[in-house]
Amino acid sequence: MQELRLIPKPKRDEYPPYSEKYMELVPDDGLVLQRLSENFEKIRKFIYDLPEERLYFRYADGKWSIKEILVHLIDDERIYAYRALSFARADRTELPEFDQDHYVYYSKADDRSLQSIFDEYETVRNSTIAMFNGFPEEALMRPGANTGNVNKRTVRALAWHIAAHELWHIRIIKERYLGEDFASW
8 A cells, every 4th residue: 555645634714614523523643544545444344234224224204325325425525526636736617516415316326236336435535545645735735615715625624524524424324323322433
C-alpha cells in the first residue's frame, strides 16, 4: 500500500455549521486517508455479516434501506470528491447542490447485488484516496462553495466530510436499524 499523507482536521470556519455533527466522529489525528481505507474494509465486513433481509429493512416510513444508504454514501463521496477536485484546481464553475432523496430513489439500490454495490464503493473509495493523496499541499487549503456561495469548504474539509459522513450513516445503521451502540464501532 502506498504511503498516505496526513491531512490535518479542518477548523470550524472551513466547513458549514451543519457538518459539525459529522466532523466530531473522526479523531483529530490527521489520518483521514488511512481511516477512509480502513473504514471501507470494516464497513464491508460489517454489512456482509448482516442477514440479507436486514439490508432491505427501514426503521420508519420514508427512511432508506441499508442498501440505499450504501449507494447514498457512494453518490455523496463522488459528489464531494468532484467538489474537492474543482476547488483544488481553482475552478470557479458554480457547483449545484444535490437532492439526496432524489438520487436514492433513482438509484434502485435494493435491486442491486451487494457485491455490485461494494465493487463500485471500492472503486470510488480508491479513487478518492488517490486524488486527495496526490493534491499539492497548497491545494488542501483552497476554498470553494457551491451555487450561491453557500456551504463554503476547503479541500481538506471535503476529505474529512467524506470520512465523517460515512461514519454518521454507520452510526445510524447501528443504532436505528440494529439497536446497537455506535460506541462499539
